[in-house]
Amino acid sequence: AQSVTQLDSQVPVFEEAPVELRCNYSSSVSVYLFWYVQYPNQGLQLLLKYLSGSTLVKGINGFEAEFNKSQTSFHLRKPSVHISDTAEYFCAVIPTGGGNKLTFGTGTQLKVEL
Amino acid sequence: EAQVTQNPRYLITVTGKKLTVTCSQNMNHEYMSWYRQDPGLGLRQIYYSMNVEVTDKGDVPEGYKVSRKEKRNFPLILESPSPNQTSLYFCASSLSRGVPNTEAFFGQGTRLTVV
Numbered sequence: 644a645q646s647v648t649q650l651d652s653q654v655p656v657f658e659e660a661p662v663e664l665r666c667n668y669s670s671s672v673s674v675y676l677f678w679y680v681q682y683p684n685q686g687l688q689l690l691l692k693y694l695s696g697s698t699l700v701k702g703i704n705g706f707e708a709e710f711n712k713s714q715t716s717f718h719l720r721k722p723s724v725h726i727s728d729t730a731e732y733f734c735a736v737i738p739t740g741g742g743n744k745l746t747f748g749t750g751t752q753l754k755v756e757l
Numbered sequence: 758e759a760q761v762t763q764n765p766r767y768l769i770t771v772t773g774k775k776l777t778v779t780c781s782q783n784m785n786h787e788y789m790s791w792y793r794q795d796p797g798l799g800l801r802q803i804y805y806s807m808n809v810e811v812t813d814k815g816d817v818p819e820g821y822k823v824s825r826k827e828k829r830n831f832p833l834i835l836e837s838p839s840p841n842q843t844s845l846y847f848c849a850s851s852l853s854r855g856v857p858n859t860e861a862f863f864g865q866g867t868r869l870t871v872v
Contacts, residue, residue, distance in 0.1 A: 647799075649799075652797070679861075679863075684865075684866075685865060685866070686761070686847055686863035686864050686865045686866055687800075687847065687849075687861075687863040688863070689860050689861070692860070733799060733800065743788040743790070743805070743807075743851050743852075743861070744790070744802060744805065744815070745800075745802075745849075745861060747792075747799040747800040747801075748799055749797055749798060749799040750799050
């Protein structure tokens with residue numbers, strides 16, 4: 644079984660400041676890793692994913708994440724946030740051996756303030 | 758446009774009154790699933806379907822039913838809703854298992870209140 648931990652339920656940050664949203668996972672098998680974003684009153688959309696290869700992956704809207712296998716982490720970063728980045732962010736995993744079931748973390752609410 | 762469509766978006770109902778939330782996708786995806794989202798718990802899978810007529814329980818299936826008679830549709834049925842099923846529900850679809858480039862597409866969500 645897999646589990647995903649997002650320790651920060653809320654992260655307030657000022658506009659144009661950098662931000663890091665933390666994600667750690669636990670799994671007995673190797674996994675693919677994802678970050679999804681949920682804007683207010685909308686469904687989730689894929690921000691970025693790590694399947695294999697380079698551990699630094701870039702996504703939409705200037706976000707990037709780095710896979711660290713030894714620390715079982717997949718932290719999301721953005722060097723300069725905008726008001727429009729205010730949303731809830733979910734980290735998720737799927738086993739590489741097959742299956743489509745996403746196991747989600749509990750989410751981090753990013754609030755960007757002026 | 759690729760999309761997953763859920764209806765209704767908002768629903769208030771009374772305890773025990775059967776209801777159905779519809780979900781339809783236009784991407785010819787084989788895998789579809791239902792999640793519920795609750796504060797502090799993230800998204801939890803209710804049921805999933807790997808193809809037509811193939812469904813199985815997720816992590817929190819109690820009180821729910823599903824059917825998959827056509828590839829594009831995957832309705833969620835609450836035979837006798839209770840207040841603890843008040844939640845935000847999402848339908849999602851993706852390509853079949855074993856495809857590494859798996860991206861799930863989500864509907865807009867259905868906010869259900871059971872009084």
